[in-house]
Amino acid sequence: PSHQQDQSVYEERHLRYISPLGKGNFGSVELCRYDPLGDNTGELIAVKKLQPNKQSNLEDFQKEINTIRSLHCDYIVKYRGVCYSMGRLSMSLVMEYLPHGSLIGYLEKNRQHVNNRRMLLFASQICKGLEYLQSMRYVHRDLAARNILVASDTLVKIADFGLTKIIPFDKEYYRVTHPGESPIFWYAPESITESKFSHKSDVWSFGVVLHELFSYCEHNCNPKRLYMQEIGNDMQGLSISMHLVDILKDNWRLPAPPLCPPRIYSMMTTCWGYSAEERPTFSTLGDQIETSIQD
Numbered sequence: 001p002s003h004q005q006d007q008s009v010y011e012e013r014h015l016r017y018i019s020p021l022g023k024g025n026f027g028s029v030e031l032c033r034y035d036p037l038g039d040n041t042g043e044l045i046a047v048k049k050l051q052p053n054k055q056s057n058l059e060d061f062q063k064e065i066n067t068i069r070s071l072h073c074d075y076i077v078k079y080r081g082v083c084y085s086m087g088r089l090s091m092s093l094v095m096e097y098l099p100h101g102s103l104i105g106y107l108e109k110n111r112q113h114v115n116n117r118r119m120l121l122f123a124s125q126i127c128k129g130l131e132y133l134q135s136m137r138y139v140h141r142d143l144a145a146r147n148i149l150v151a152s153d154t155l156v157k158i159a160d161f162g163l164t165k166i167i168p169f170d171k172e173y174y175r176v177t178h179p180g181e182s183p184i185f186w187y188a189p190e191s192i193t194e195s196k197f198s199h200k201s202d203v204w205s206f207g208v209v210l211h212e213l214f215s216y217c218e219h220n221c222n223p224k225r226l227y228m229q230e231i232g233n234d235m236q237g238l239s240i241s242m243h244l245v246d247i248l249k250d251n252w253r254l255p256a257p258p259l260c261p262p263r264i265y266s267m268m269t270t271c272w273g274y275s276a277e278e279r280p281t282f283s284t285l286g287d288q289i290e291t292s293i294q295d
């Protein structure tokens, strides 16, 4: 019934906890049923709770809620509302629940019946979601297969806007002050060395997501493992991120996944241009992916 869909305040007393879904940047997500009639006919929802008593996180959490509430796109996980508890002292973010879970688990489970065309469909949907984000001046900053949700066998959505920032109107990039525990193996060089984030750094990360897609998220060829194998060979006490930037400067890139079509691998390598202006835009990438799907 449509009235359930545009619910925006969920009363805690009708929330039925079912199971944990996972841990995010600074919150955990649980599967719940919102069951005001108390007869188990209510809708399943994903509820993101803030880790308790970290004040700085409350502001970030509010920003994450405001971000996802402002996004209306078929390729981005839907905001459903908020749930206040402890007399409005703490609040939770309510989102649509996607039953197939994240791309990583889905590809590991369904590898045998996901072919290149289906991968390209997923890639074009992620690209469209990112084009929409860019049109809203948002930089996701945490693009990775683990943060892509599977709605159905033919639809994926971008999720987890915990690190998303708005590019200021007078600049092309956002500079973070507190890098935190960063997913450096998905980061563009300038994000590692200067904490600079832009649409072009999201393009770099999109290239890494393409690599994960066409590797079927095989854990023994995930980006972190492949980079560490390359770096491990010449550890000289420098920090891992400095080693990573060094091999990227030497033009080493993630190798083509097994059976990856050459045209797709070359698309990934264009996303990994060392300097940001070398990298394509999401609209160019979208056109290239559409062309590959036609062939």
Ligand SMILES: C[C@H](Nc1nc(-c2c[nH]c3ncc(Cl)cc23)ncc1F)C(=O)NCC(F)(F)F
Binding pocket: 021, 022, 023, 024, 027, 028, 029, 046, 077, 095, 096, 097, 098, 099, 100, 101, 102, 146, 147, 148, 149, 158, 159, 160
């Ligand atoms: C911390 C949470 N972790 C997980 N979430 C889910 C999930 C299934 N179905 C879901 N439906 C709506 C939501 Cl918001 C999450 C899930 N499955 C496994 C997880 F480890 C998360 O948000 N991860 C980012 C992303 F959503 F992209 F996977």
